[in-house]
Structure formats: structure tokens, C-alpha cells
Amino acid sequence: MSAKRLTIRDIAQMTGVSYATVSRALSGSAGVSDQTRKRILSTCNKLGYTANYMARSLVARKSKLIGFIVGSIDNPYMGQLACQVELSARQKGYNLILCNSMHQEEHEAELFSLLLGRQVDGVIIIPTSSKSYGALEKFFEQIPTVFIGENLRDAPKSYVAVDNYRGTMLGTEYLISLGHRSIVYIGYRSESVTHQLRVGGYTQACKDHGLETTVIDNRESASSIEQGYILAKKYFSRYLSHTAIVTATDTTALGVMKAADEAGIVIPRDISIVGFDNISYSMLPRINLTTIEQPFNTMAASAVDMLIRTIEDPAMGYSHIVLSPTLIKRGTCRPVE
Amino acid sequence: MSAKRLTIRDIAQMTGVSYATVSRALSGSAGVSDQTRKRILSTCNKLGYTANYMARSLVARKSKLIGFIVGSIDNPYMGQLACQVELSARQKGYNLILCNSMHQEEHEAELFSLLLGRQVDGVIIIPTSSKSYGALEKFFEQIPTVFIGENLRDAPKSYVAVDNYRGTMLGTEYLISLGHRSIVYIGYRSESVTHQLRVGGYTQACKDHGLETTVIDNRESASSIEQGYILAKKYFSRYLSHTAIVTATDTTALGVMKAADEAGIVIPRDISIVGFDNISYSMLPRINLTTIEQPFNTMAASAVDMLIRTIEDPAMGYSHIVLSPTLIKRGTCRPVE
DNA sequence: CTGAAAGCGCTAACAG
DNA sequence: CTGTTAGCGCTTTCAG
Numbered sequence A, B: 001m002s003a004k005r006l007t008i009r010d011i012a013q014m015t016g017v018s019y020a021t022v023s024r025a026l027s028g029s030a031g032v033s034d035q036t037r038k039r040i041l042s043t044c045n046k047l048g049y050t051a052n053y054m055a056r057s058l059v060a061r062k063s064k065l066i067g068f069i070v071g072s073i074d075n076p077y078m079g080q081l082a083c084q085v086e087l088s089a090r091q092k093g094y095n096l097i098l099c100n101s102m103h104q105e106e107h108e109a110e111l112f113s114l115l116l117g118r119q120v121d122g123v124i125i126i127p128t129s130s131k132s133y134g135a136l137e138k139f140f141e142q143i144p145t146v147f148i149g150e151n152l153r154d155a156p157k158s159y160v161a162v163d164n165y166r167g168t169m170l171g172t173e174y175l176i177s178l179g180h181r182s183i184v185y186i187g188y189r190s191e192s193v194t195h196q197l198r199v200g201g202y203t204q205a206c207k208d209h210g211l212e213t214t215v216i217d218n219r220e221s222a223s224s225i226e227q228g229y230i231l232a233k234k235y236f237s238r239y240l241s242h243t244a245i246v247t248a249t250d251t252t253a254l255g256v257m258k259a260a261d262e263a264g265i266v267i268p269r270d271i272s273i274v275g276f277d278n279i280s281y282s283m284l285p286r287i288n289l290t291t292i293e294q295p296f297n298t299m300a301a302s303a304v305d306m307l308i309r310t311i312e313d314p315a316m317g318y319s320h321i322v323l324s325p326t327l328i329k330r331g332t333c334r335p336v337e
Numbered sequence C: 001c002t003g004a005a006a007g008c009g010c011t012a013a014c015a016g
Numbered sequence D: 001c002t003g004t005t006a007g008c009g010c011t012t013t014c015a016g
Helices: A006-013 A019-027 A034-047 A054-061 A075-093 A106-119 A131-140 A166-175 A193-208 A225-238 A251-263 A296-312 B009-014 B018-028 B032-047 B053-060 B077-090 B104-116 B131-140 B165-176 B193-208 B225-236 B250-263 B296-312
Strands: A066-070 A095-100 A121-124 A145-148 A158-162 A185-186 A214-219 A244-247 A272-274 A291-293 A320-323 A326-328 B066-071 B095-100 B122-125 B145-148 B159-161 B183-188 B211-219 B246-247 B270-272 B291-292 B320-323 B326-328
Touching: A006 A019, A006 A034, A006 A095, A054 A244, A054 B053, A066 A075, A066 A106, A066 B250, A075 A095, A075 A251, A075 B077, A075 B095, A095 A106, A095 B077, A106 A121, A106 A131, A106 A193, A121 A296, A131 A145, A145 A296, A158 A166, A158 A296, A166 A185, A166 A193, A166 A244, A166 A291, A166 A326, A185 A193, A185 A225, A193 A214, A225 A251, A225 B122, A244 A251, A251 A272, A296 A320, B009 B018, B009 B211, B018 B032, B066 B077, B066 B104, B077 B095, B077 B250, B104 B122, B104 B131, B104 B270, B122 B250, B131 B145, B145 B296, B159 B165, B159 B296, B165 B183, B165 B193, B165 B246, B165 B270, B165 B291, B165 B326, B183 B193, B183 B225, B183 B250, B193 B211, B193 B291, B225 B250, B246 B250, B296 B320
Parallel strands: A066 A095, A066 A121, A121 A145, A145 A158, A158 A320, A185 A214, A185 A244, A244 A272, B066 B095, B066 B122, B122 B145, B145 B159, B159 B320, B183 B211, B183 B246, B246 B270
Antiparallel strands: A095 B095, A291 A326, B291 B326
16 A cells, blocks of 8 residues: 655656756746656656645645535535536646535634645635624635625625525516415525525515515524425414415425425415525426526636636735526416416 | 735744744644643634644645545535535544546546545545446555445455445335335446446345346436436336336436326326435425435445545555445335235 | 755754 | 754756
């Protein structure tokens, strides 16, 4: 096992040149004859030599490493983003150190320090809530950071998010266009700006059409199927008047659907429902959820681009990228007679 | 941005000691008076100093970094494993570099070299197929590696997997106990040993009870909902005789269910189905898939343990951990009259 | 075009 | 108990 890895000196000796020359040949910098370069390169991969990034990073003072903090990678929304983030980053020569915060703000801060110690050149974070921002502020001047998913409003920090307000507005108006006059919002997490905006879009759309609003809060630190289920179960046991539901997230919607099924409420016959996120599971057969799509690939690519631009030019300011959501019509909504 | 990070010398100067003393104080090694240690530690976190892992790793010749190669992290099966792997690794002082191979063996090899250059102390891989093993063999003597998920039979390399043979056997026998006499297997990927074992368990169970077998192959390099759908669609358009389906994976089952729904085939009334993996979405309301569970948490924790043990004691041999699967009875199977 | 030497931030002997 | 001195493997001046 690990027969002491080869160093630049070893291959210098083999080739009969100084190790400085080897370094030059490998890093592609000028000042080496084509002949020696070829000779060096060939012995390198004959012996399977791979340069030591650690040493290289130490002198270069940059690691080409990006810290990536997510609530938990088994959440499909984060998984989809993570996949694209990793791919774009790698394509640009960066690798990702993955960290799960388990949706806890204290952990996010600890993880940030850890990542700082790891000498990452920047961090991309899918924050648990907007509160994350405040707690993390002290790190921002130490290291380029970009947020994904959470809308930080006018905070002086880079983020890429979807237009959440417009998203729920789109969803709510679709429901209204179908004839619904009594719509409830389920799963509002008040400490999240994303959720504030989502509930805002719903409220505005209702107001615009002279409709009443009802909002059911989620007091947990994350949205999940379980939470949606719990919330909806309680809801179904008390209210009966609404003909449609706007949910905070697709996972919430999934939980709501479960509760509806158990209560013998048929979707969309008895009640219509629209989700938010368009996680891959929303398109499943039996689910077939009408929802608002977040453009994952664009979000991930933009975040990586933004971060790397800031890393390479520290004088760069911040940017806010707010992408357009799309309504995906599937099978959970129907016109009201 | 990044006001040149503090070094050990900076804080040595501030405290009025030599930087070696600071190093000792930080690494907790003996040979520093409690008083000076406290003084050093306090200035350290007053100034927000974090030790440079790169430099530390360079001299220690270990990075406390683990490379983690997955097919693609947005696959729920891999996401669930990844989450646990990261958590266990971090708890033991290791961090993860995440890489998506996009289910391509060539990429796996490239990723391995890259990770080697990154000086990871070991790698955990969820291989695309058993072919991965051969192509990667040349790396194994260079770095501790453990495989998750794929059963490598008697290969001289560490892996943790579920007893796939026993899994489908369990599933098939359950179906048989329900009275099914005509069962088809959908989604066999012949280049994967995991799949060979799964189809083996199915075949054996059928043989044991004197039943015929029918196997539908998946010629793609990965299982997915889409593949399951395509396979099932073709299947439903030709066969009609089976009363039950054993699927290679839950994602396959999901695709099969979609095709069934579209074809007007009602599950479980017209046909029963059992999946494999118990990914989180199988328990969804409308899905409620009867399936074989893989113990994700145990698998992840064992893999990390095994790897770290090998890292810390290079003389360690390899181990094969084959965990027991469990049948999760849900709503997609019913007794045949 | 190539070699020698200094140093990135840290740890680990070895002295004092 | 603390300071000094070599490096870890590499890049990068600066000479030749």
C-alpha cells in the first residue's frame, strides 16, 4: 500500500535534469525546450507521477478547492444542485469539499471555520435560512462566498436565487384562472426570506383578485415531507372550505398529498394543489405534481461562475442573480365548476 | 477580501514566543506550560486564527481528506449514502471531496488520478458497475479504497454491500407466498455483479418453487425511472401473462409504475410489484412501494470505518461486509386468488 | 534554456 | 518548558 508517492525530485533524477526544470515542464510555464519537456512528460506518466496539490497550493496560496455547505445532501433539491455545482466547478479546475449542516445554523458557522482552515478558495452555501447570513457575516471578508437558493434581498453579498415572489404568484394566479376563489398556503417558514417572498407572491395574487388568504406556518427549520404531512393532517381535521392549496415546497406538497389520501380527500377532484421547486420526484407517475420550477442547472452554473470570478478578481463586487421560475402544469389542479 | 490570512508566526510575535511553541500549543502536544498555552489559545481565537491544513498536511504526509466518487449525487440512493458518509467521516476528522462520475467508467479512473493528486488519504466509491473494479485496480496499491454498494464477490478489496441475492430472494418468495406463480424480473444490468446477484436470487426462488423465469434486460449503464419506464412500456405492449414483477431497483419500479398507469394496468389489482433499495421516495403516498431495504446508515458508517482503519494501519487487510436486507411490506403487492 | 536557492505555513527532532 | 533548525513538495526569482 502507498509505496511512498513519487516526487518531482525523483523524476528529475530519472530524467537527469534539475527538479526546477521538471516543475516548469509540468506547470507548462515557458523556459523549457520542447525536447526536454517531452522527455520529462513521458517519464512522468510512464511512472504514473501525479503532482502534489498540497505543496502546490501552499506556495500558490490558493487551493483550487471550493467549500460546499448544504442542509443535507439527501434532500433531492440539494442533490440536484450539488451535482451541477460539482460538475461546473471541476470543469473549471476546482474541486468541492462537501459538508452537511443538517439544517442547523450553528453547524454552518463551524463548517465555515473548518473550510477556512482547509484553505478553500471560496464557499458556496445553500443556507438553512436567512438567519444564516447574519451569523456568517464575519467570514465574508475572509473568503469569497456565494449563496444559492435563499434570496438575500439587498444584502451586499452574492447570491443566485429564483424569483420566489413571482413563482407563487404564477402558481396562485394559475389557480385563480381555473376558477378557485378560496386558496390556502401551507408550509410558511417565517425566518426564511425565500418563504417570505413565496408567501408574499401568494398574498399579492389573492389580494389582486379580492380573495381572502390563509397561511399555515411550518415552525421547523426545514421543509420536508413529514412536516407537510403533519401540517396538512392538522389542517384537514379543521378546515374544509378551501378548494386549492399553494405549498411552500414540493416536499411539503408531497406530505400534503399523503395526508389528503389518508383523509379520503381526492386530488384534484376535491382540492387542487401546486408545489414549488420541481424536484425530480414531482414528475413521478402517482405524484404528477403541478409546480413551479427552479432552473437548477442555470443556478448551479451561475453560482460557480460568480464565485470563481470573485476568487480570481478580489476587487469584484457582488451580484444578485434572480432567475425566472416556470409553471409546470401537471395533474394536481383542475378547474372549479 | 482575504486580508492575508494570519500565520503561526504572526500570533507567535503577538504572544512573544517562538512559533514552534505556538505549534505545540495548537496541536495539543506536551511541552508547553498551561499558562503560555492559554495565552496563545486566547490570542488565537481573539484574532480568529485558523491553522493551515495544507501546510500541516504537507509535513504530516496525510491530508485527512477522503475522495468520494459517486455516479451522480442527485440519485436519491447515492444522496442518502453520501449524507451519512460525510457525517461519519467528519466526525472522525476527515473531510470529503465529492466527485460525480456521471456513471462512466473512464471518468472514474480520471477522478481517481485527480484525487490522488489532491493527496486524499483514501477513497470511497459507489462504482458504476463491476467493470469499475478492473479499470481501477492500478490505483488500489497506491491508496486505500473501499467500495460501497457493488458486491465484488471475492475480490481482494474492501467493500460493503447488501446481500443482494438474499434480497431478491426475499422479495420473490414473498410474492410466491402470496400465491403468485408467474413472476417477471425487470431491469437486469448484466455487467453489474450486484444485478447478477439480484437476478440470481430471483431465479433461485423461482426454481425452488418450480416456476418459470423471465428476465428483461436494461442495457444502459445505470438504472433510472426513465429506463424502467421504457422497459416496462415495451414489456406491457407484449406480455400479459405475469401476475407479479420483481424490479432491479426502486427507480426501475417507479418507471414501471408509470408505464402501468398509462397502460391502465392497476397495481396491485392487476399486477404486484416489489422494488429494491428503499430509497426515500418509495414511501411516498401514491407510491407506497413494497421493497427490499438497504441499510444505508450502517453501510455508510461501516465504509468510513473500514477506510479509516486501513488508512491508519496500512498493514490492514481487506474486509467484505455483506449486510442483511429487509423486506418492507407496503402497498404494491396483493395475494392472488 | 536550465540550475541553485529561497520560501509557502507548519511539524518534529534536537538543543538549551 | 521553550527556542532553533531542518525539512514536507512545490513554484519562482535570480544567476549562469
